[in-house]
Amino acid sequence: MSRLPRRLRPWFRRLPVVARLVLAVAVTMSLVLAGAAGLVYWRVQTALDRQLNDDLTTYQRSLDQAVRDGVQPPPGPSGSLQQVLDARGRVLVSSAALRDRPLLSVAELGATAHGATVRRDVGSLLPITSDTLRLQARRVTVGGQGRIVIAAVRRGHRDEALRELLAQLALASGLTLIAASYVGYRTARAALRPVERYRAGAAGLADGAQNLRLDVPADRDDEITRLGHTLNHMLDRLEASAERERRFVADASHELRTPLTLMRAELDVALHRPRSADELAETLRSVDTEVQRLIDLSDALLDLEELGTTQHISRASAGLAGLLAAAVAPHLRTAGLEGRAVTVEAPGTEVDVDTRWLRPAIGNLLDNALRHATGDVRLTAAVHEGRLRLCVTDEGTGFPPEFLPRAFDRFARAEASRTGRGSGLGLAFVQAVAAAHGGTAHAENTGHGARVVLDLPC
Known part of the structure; x- marks a missing residue:
């Protein structure tokens, strides 16, 4: 159907699929x-x-010989006719019919x-005409004079057979x-019947149906x-x-409501009496803390949204040791104030990653470890067969x-930490960064603490 004239293509495309299939089958x-x-x-x-021409040729030969010998022409096949003309075309001998x-x-x-x-x-095959003939004419010399011998046979039986055929x-x-x-129509309808069921199911989903699933045969x-x-x-x-x-x-509503409620309570108390x-000043500091919490929450949500809508991250070659050092540096003071150490083990190799996203992801993991755990924190990195593993x-x-x-x-947080600082978006951000790189993130318990692992192609 790609060979349809240009003016017919819009009309053909507007037809139902079954009609197009049947029309294609019919045309083919x-x-x-x-x-x-x-x-x-x-x-x-x-x-x-071939048979008619063989009979005509045989009859022509017998007529030619009879004219040369000056004898009566022999009878030809059934329905045969003859005519002999002189050089000027005048009829000398002719069948009665x-x-x-001429x-x-x-x-x-x-x-x-x-x-x-x-x-x-x-005469012609169609429309039907009477006295249809096939003739053959040749010049024959008789006594130094030229004669034109015409042999003809009727085509009636031949034409009738062709018309019947x-x-x-x-x-x-x-x-x-x-x-x-008909078979094409029935086959197309049967083949597209499940598609119509799927369409009806999708229409139900669009109308608000819940827990909708399509009925798919298990034996096909x-x-x-x-x-x-x-x-x-x-x-x-x-x-x-x-x-x-x-x-x-x-x-998100709960997380936003909490700081807003606290700010409203602080302001109401401050305005209740002089x-x-x-x-x-203490009230303003408390409000400032909650405002910062709202800002951090908004920034985290915006980062997650940007990661989710970015088609491609911007990879660039970076030194692994330098990347980890930059991610660890903001947390060293916090760890030192608590008497804890943050150690880094990384090879001096280059990796192909997006440092804009990977550095804050590592920072989130370190922040979680320092905030919710005790003891030292260890950051290790290894590169093997084109993959970077961070723990x-x-x-x-x-x-x-x-x-x-x-x-x-x-917003997932362990119950023990729901009243503490943090929005519950840190690990969600880490997983989004891993997914954007085409990698994975998982958490596990080691028996002596917790471990979070990033596995990324690099």
């Missing part, structure tokens, strides 16, 4: 049937013409007089085309079935995504077992 079958019918007709016509009817044109007479053999048909081919082709179109493995499984998988992902979004909105300058290990009590499966969810 029409071409095939027309070709097959044409081949059959040509073979039969060739055989009939022909009488003096069979040759002036040009044909001239060609025959110069020695050419003329063969042609009189045309009618049978047309009937057979028409019935075959109808049957093929064709393209439509695989489409159904893919759509069901997509619905699973959409439902999980919607659930995460609902949980995100609920958690306060000293020291008390007002941050602490000496605390580790993650609660029930918290590990959701440690990287947004």
